[in-house]
Amino acid sequence: MENLPEKIIFKGIRKNSDPENLIDFIAQSPKLEGKLSKGNIKEAMAQGSCWVRKGNSKLLKRVRRAKTQLRETDAVEFYFDRELFLKQREGLVGDGPILVQEHRDWSVWNKPAGWLAQGTRYGDSLSLLRYVEKQRGKEVFLVHRLDKETRGLMLIAHNAKANKGLGTLWATQKVGKSYWAEVLGHVEKERGEIDLPIEGKESFTSYEVLEKREQTTLVNIVIKTGRKHQIRKHFLEIGHPVMGDPRYGRGNKNLDGMRLMACALRFRWGGNPVEIKLSECPF
Secondary structure (H helix, E strand, C coil): CCCCCCCEEEEEECCCCCCCCCHHHHHHHCCCCCCCCHHHHHHHCCCCCCECCCCCCCCCCEEECCCCECCCCEEEEEEEEEEHHHHHHCCCCCCCCCEEEEEEEEEEECCCCCCCCCCCCCCCCCCCCCHHHHCCCCCCCCCCCCCCCEEEEEEEECCCHHHHHHHHHHCCCEEEEEEEEEEEECCCCCCCECCCCCCCCCCEEEEEEEEEEECEEEEEEEECCCCCCCCHHHHHHCCEEEEECCCCCCCCCCCCCCCCCEEEEEEEEEEEEEEECCCCCCC
């Protein structure tokens, strides 16, 4: 079994006497020497763990090619996490993202729970963004995010122009977003709106009860704002935390994951209305 370090963060700036090859520059650093083989470094780079900022540029870009040539003053950052490295090495486990609808400018995917919307500095192999890039064979753009624990519909732009247009729709709240959630206890009102501020900002969540179960309630949710963890926080505040939420609530934990799913998106594109929705709630 490989003896891999738990975590490494390396940051360096190439000097004239340093190796020109990116992988050699990283491997010969005292921070990594004897801790990771060149093969491990190359594999981690392919997983998305290496970043380079060229010269005077302020932009740090993810670089996967081990033989990338460095110039003097180029800045390099390399991040290694053993747990994530091994998980990414194992690759796709279970069902991956599913393409729901495709347009010339964008596509909508059903993201499984447990998948990141995009990667971290330590890697991006098990993220929706990287998955779609591999499927399409070119760069794509993340329009919005879902929590790792949340499953459901995500919109991916296929080019920079579409990303800007869709991003503007999202930022100006011109995208309708619906969710299914199973929450703890019985929600009394069949319909309602939660308008409690989140971090001092106005936040609005509307809901409709779909089904009352033995100890839980299935609700359909429409959010008018997009605050971080908005649905999870709002339902916690009214005493009905989302089932399986690992962070918020008591008495709502389970072994099946969080019962929250983005189930519909509505917006206009090219002058035409677009509605993408899932037909059946999986929980």
